[in-house]
Amino acid sequence: MEDKSISFEEAMEKxxxxxxxxxxxxxxxxxxxxxxxxxxxxxxxxxxxLESAERRVSVLLEGEDGGMVEAPFDTADEx
Amino acid sequence: MDISSxxxxxxxxxxxxxxxxxxxxxxxxxxxxxxxxxxxxxxxNFTRHFSGHLYFxxxxxxxxxxxxMFRSAASALTFxxxxxxxxxxxxxxxxxxxxxxxxxxxxxxxxxxxxxLYLAYERLKxxxxxxxxxxxxxxxxxxxxxxxxxxxxxxxxxxxxxxLHITGRRYPLADIVLYPALVQGEGAPxxxxxxxxxxxxxxxxxxxxxRGGGSxxxxxxxxxxxxxxxxxxxxxxxxxxxGHETDFTICDFxxxxxxxxxxxxxxxxxxxxxxxxxxxxxxxxxAAAALSHTAKRxxxxxxxxxxxxxxxxxxxLFEDKKxxxxxxxxxIKGAAKAEFMKRHAEISIKAEKLEALSPLKVLRRxxxxxxxxxxxxxxxxxxSVGEDLxxxxxxxxxxxxxxxxxxxxxxx
Numbered sequence: 001m002e003d004k005s006i007s008f009e010e011a012m013e014k015x016x017x018x019x020x021x022x023x024x025x026x027x028x029x030x031x032x033x034x035x036x037x038x039x040x041x042x043x044x045x046x047x048x049x050l051e052s053a054e055r056r057v058s059v060l061l062e063g064e065d066g067g068m069v070e071a072p073f074d075t076a077d078e079x
Numbered sequence: 080m081d082i083s084s085x086x087x088x089x090x091x092x093x094x095x096x097x098x099x100x101x102x103x104x105x106x107x108x109x110x111x112x113x114x115x116x117x118x119x120x121x122x123x124n125f126t127r128h129f130s131g132h133l134y135f136x137x138x139x140x141x142x143x144x145x146x147x148m149f150r151s152a153a154s155a156l157t158f159x160x161x162x163x164x165x166x167x168x169x170x171x172x173x174x175x176x177x178x179x180x181x182x183x184x185x186x187x188x189x190x191x192x193x194x195x196l197y198l199a200y201e202r203l204k205x206x207x208x209x210x211x212x213x214x215x216x217x218x219x220x221x222x223x224x225x226x227x228x229x230x231x232x233x234x235x236x237x238x239x240x241x242x243l244h245i246t247g248r249r250y251p252l253a254d255i256v257l258y259p260a261l262v263q264g265e266g267a268p269x270x271x272x273x274x275x276x277x278x279x280x281x282x283x284x285x286x287x288x289x290r291g292g293g294s295x296x297x298x299x300x301x302x303x304x305x306x307x308x309x310x311x312x313x314x315x316x317x318x319x320x321x322g323h324e325t326d327f328t329i330c331d332f333x334x335x336x337x338x339x340x341x342x343x344x345x346x347x348x349x350x351x352x353x354x355x356x357x358x359x360x361x362x363x364x365x366a367a368a369a370l371s372h373t374a375k376r377x378x379x380x381x382x383x384x385x386x387x388x389x390x391x392x393x394x395x396l397f398e399d400k401k402x403x404x405x406x407x408x409x410x411i412k413g414a415a416k417a418e419f420m421k422r423h424a425e426i427s428i429k430a431e432k433l434e435a436l437s438p439l440k441v442l443r444r445x446x447x448x449x450x451x452x453x454x455x456x457x458x459x460x461x462x463s464v465g466e467d468l469x470x471x472x473x474x475x476x477x478x479x480x481x482x483x484x485x486x487x488x489x490x491x
Contacts, residue, residue, distance in 0.1 A: 057247075
């Protein structure tokens with residue numbers, strides 16, 4: 001992907017669009033090849049995103065100024 | 080102030096009403112047995128001031144006491160109080176100096192008994208439903224791939240553990256932010272409200288609000304009118320997950336999605352990464368199949384063109400011309416035949432006319448013609464007496480001899 005800031009959701013949507021276009025069968029051979037190449041890139045991006053996922057779990061605590069601040073939330077039960 | 084000073088002054092100089100009331104107020108408030116009371120009674124003379132404060136009396140069979148509930152406390156009410164309702168009241172007794180009346184300053188008010196609780200719940204439910212807060216068209220779909228999930232629940236309950244466990248297993252892409260809330264008892268509705276207010280201004284794209292199972296009283300904070308109204312105004316979809324499958328709270332009705340349990344809420348909020356990976360594989364297969372299908376169709380079209388071209392090369396063109404010539408020929412033949420028939424018909428008609436004029440036709444009508452060897456007879460002068468004549472009839476000729484001749488005088 002040229003655009004690194006694309007979200008997982010956008011990538012999934014674009015992928016869906018690319019496959020629909022391919023399956024629609026109205027693309028010329030050149031355009032079909034190009035769309036396929038784009039689909040492959042999107043697939044790779046989605047795979048990488050899913051496999052490298054690392055989430056943050058935080059709990060809100062009351063800060064000194066009365067506002068809420070996020071702090072890491074640890075639970076022994078979490079797997 | 081102490082009572083002896085008032086008494087002393089009474090003998091010399093009178094004190095003021097305010098001083099007396101202030102003194103009584105001080106006495107009431109200093110009595111720890113009056114500072115946090117819990118009583119049961121029935122509401123009467125209920126009024127809601129426009130400021131949001133509630134004024135009413137509490138009574139039993141023999142007695143009554145005035146009560147006031149300030150707006151801050153009233154905002155956490157989980158039902159709509161009204162006259163005749165049996166309630167449980169927590170508060171403290173003090174004196175309203177201006178009016179000289181002592182009253183209960185109510186901090187929390189709950190319907191008394193399951194029947195009353197249920198009635199209050201039904202009333203609120205009907206009221207909010209009538210306002211359209213539960214309408215299907217208000218419900219928003221959950222984001223398919225949430226980036227941040229807000230959770231409002233107890234930090235120590237089973238609910239947060241379930242939510243973390245399930246979201247972590249199914250979809251570790253989403254960050255989880257917990258607002259540690261009081262989920263039961265006094266102050267729970269306010270705590271839930273604060274949690275909602277926090278996420279209202281956050282970038283969480285879905286919020287789960289809930290708690291694990293408990294008694295109907297334990298779940299009561301989730302029947303708060305203020306909490307329900309707040310949920311209705313949230314910018315992101317709200318999933319409510321209160322108690323067990325069989326528990327329904329006002330929160331459940333107003334939320335965008337009601338999950339039967341916190342675990343179920345977690346499942347509904349995130350996709351399953353294993354399914355996503357499988358669907359990516361399927362997508363890859365679909366894309367490849369679609370491309371090869373496209374390529375195959377193009378190849379087939381090219382082959383079809385080639386076929387047509389080669390047919391043309393093998394005299395297909397000539398065939399076409401020949402066919403066209405044949406068709407022309409047929410047309411010409413057809414036209415000629417038609418012309419011939421037309422002419423033939425014309426000729427037949429003419430022939431018939433001709434025949435009508437022919438001598439044979441005349442003979443057939445009973446006339447006959449006579450001729451000599453010299454030719455046809457049309458005058459007495461043309462034959463002599465004793466001369467042989469041929470008489471022509473329709474089917475042959477008769478030989479005759481002239482015996483005499485007579486000429487008509489009028490020369491006919």
